[in-house]
Amino acid sequence: MKKILLFLFFTFLFLEAFSQTRMGCKLDSNAYKNVFLAQIPQRGANIQLPKNFSLKQFCPTPKNQGEYGTCVAWTSAYYARTIMLAQKNKWQGTKEIDLHAGSPYFVYENIKGYTDKTCQEGAGLIIALEALKQHGTVTFSSFSKPCGQPISSELRKKAEDYKIGEYRRLFLANSKEKVLAVKKSIAQGKPVVIGLQCFFKSFIQAKDSVWKPKEKELEENWKDEGGHALTIVGYNEDLQAFEVVNSWGTLWANKGFIWMPYQYFQEICFEAYEMYEIEEPTSQIAGELKLNLSVGIEMPLKLKDGFYETTQTYQAGTLFKMYLSNTEPIYIYAFSTDLMDKSHLIFPSEQKSPLLYQNMNTTLPDENHYIQIDNPNTTDYICVLYSKERLHLPSLLEQLSALEGKLLDRIQKVLGSKLIPAQQINFQEITGIKFTAKTDKGSILPIIVAIKKK
Template sequence: MRITSLLITLLCATGMMAQSEYGTGLVFDDDAYARIPRQATLLTRDYTVLPKAYSLRRFCPVARNQGQFGTCTSWATSYAARTIADAIRNGWTSQIVIDREAFSPIFVYKQIKGSNKPGCSDGTSIQDALDLLTEKGAPKFRDFNVLCADYIPAALFDKARNHTIDDYNTLFYPFDTYDEKVRTVKKALSQDMPVIIGMSVPNSFFKCKDVWVKTEPNNDGGGHAMCVVAYDDYKYGGAFLILNSWGTAWGNNGYTWVKYRDFADNTRYAFEMYVAKRPKPQPQPKPQPQPQPKPQPQPKPQPRPQPVVPTYRLAGSLRFQLSTGETMAATLNAGIYRMKSAYISGTRYRLYVTNSAPAYVYIIGSDITNKVTRVFPPTDNISPALLYSSSNIAIPDEKWYIEMDDTRGTDHVCVIYSAKPIDIKALMAQAERSAGSFSQRVRQALGSRAVAASAITYTPGQIGFKAESTATAVPVFIDIQHQ
């Protein structure tokens, strides 16, 4: 008995030493997490056609050590994911360049923890870190490379302002299925989006090497935030590669593989971060000066540079399908699609929406009553952001249909593709108050955000479009005759 007790004591002491060597700091709050907009569920085929392996490893900064501080959320978001996103956007694969351009975690941590609290032991949430990156950004690690700080130098706020993120979504709920957790994270990675996770890390995780060999029950251990940077269906039977913030001596040079099953069992939160590609400036008219002889003014003039308005690219398509499987054909007339056939009350159909460029998608409807209703997103905790280069969703989903009610006349549908978020409730309220046809009222509510009809190229033979404009929103109108 004495030998057994001594062995247990030694094992516990070893585990405590391993844990005390590394800091964590994620605060679990399932209620707050559930209120964050979640990515809309894509069509099943969007998840089944993924490559067998995909990696963002070449865009990662070196794995640094957060020390014994509770700063993991800022390391996972600002240092890891934000740096990776910038490396992808700029095409950086040189480790020297990526490390030089990495972002500071403590700038984020100090503000979300509360500036009036000394030290860096308090835990924080991933959501708060991402909100701060959205609002204030982050400076470079080289400008603020401390592990803990009592204050933030004022000059850093201006430097951080140029490095905000555009948006973020959650990918799944804490108690979603194994398949849902694995497929959504794989999809995000395949679209060049690092995934920030909140995981329960038991004692065995502190000691893992190339792969985590889990020995404890599910969700055992405290909360820790990290960044998923790769997946491989063949590695250890299927696993995710995780970049940690415990230095290069931990795991395999700061990384470890986590098997899909262990990942699903222990990961409660997952976020994808979106940093938009820089829109291409389109100066108009295109300057082509060719003076002869070439002038040499003295002194050399220093004209004030004129701001260039960015151009946004939007593209997408729609398909209305009856419950019988038949496509509801439409024709384009004066910028409005009109169904070729009329449909009776009780007709059931499904709307398939595709985006061919990242966009915020909103669907609203109206009828003879002029009341404007929201169709998508159906609730506030579903995100309108379809941030992948191409994705597909079904309205209401792949199992259910929309059923036409008893209000006869013309049913109006508007699908808005926008490069920037829209306050859809305010837009609906303004459209209801306005006069004119449904399309006129929606365009009036969009105002200068609406791309001019003349700048939209519609797709022949289907409901679809593409547009490049300095305006940010394309409304696609569909009328259905309701008998």
């Protein structure tokens, strides 16, 4: 009898703790894989990640979501969106950041189901992020009722200031490189919102600064439990861990924060997203492009008659990548073609968006794959389109294949007035490709590289 009473006592304590630590993230693997994959900086693009990085100084004071299933709104609107705006607007100190912190309740009121009158049912992270994109949010102080506060037309207008431009997923649920993808985003100053399963007593009742699961705790049948949403605000290579902020108040763990070791993060995290600001349109584009062999040697190029060509010849089977940078938000499309007019898509893949945000470095086709030179004694052509507008590449390739003549001439016929006039483009004389161009009289800049083969 005494053992039964003790068991019931500890069960009650656990359930009581859980009742004070609600979750509410609906994990959806099908919806997640349909979100475009982020174009995060690549190792091959000479990106050196700092050993440690933290955005904690931009984070508002941790709060408690209480008895409501609103974690996705807290992680996206209150934490991540506020961290982004604190950096952008140079808010100084916790007091100023808290004053401008985004309201999670505004977002949840926009996304909750019709029957969810008491804000208990939770939602998916994608739905919360889409609400931030479409509606934004307002300050916490102007929308502070946890559930059921009506949204006035005046508040909807104010909420536009907190809109995001876009969001992207960082990896697939079964990826083996989740940790690296998140570190790259954090090092760019982007907080990462994550959906995970953390229904563990050691996590729910955490009191220390580092999460240490109990022995065999992660071996139990935890994948049937509900999901939760958190925000990653930093990483530390000495600790081999991410620092996350939770919506369970300052009495949880280390004043609302905890370090989650990489090894556990890799196993229990199934969704991760970064968000982007709304970019103002500009009247110019600028960027660089270089080709590197698989052994790391750059392929020298020279400008000739409106296109680039390699100064050396290469054998069939040679592997190379393209390293591309852009200064302004831009759509990137890349394909290859040969003298037989056979075209092959290089970028974007089906899972990736062609849109690159400001000041990005990207590897084409991607970090794990190369472009291979095929038939000998011919010339291959690589075409990269820097575009201010979204294009339908399959249709473009079909039109190009239907025409005869040089590739540049065919591109000019198909794209016509959308091309930036040559006199508005400035190419710098270097071994790679570096350019600036005005876009007031056109929106697309084609860069063609002829690869000579032995």
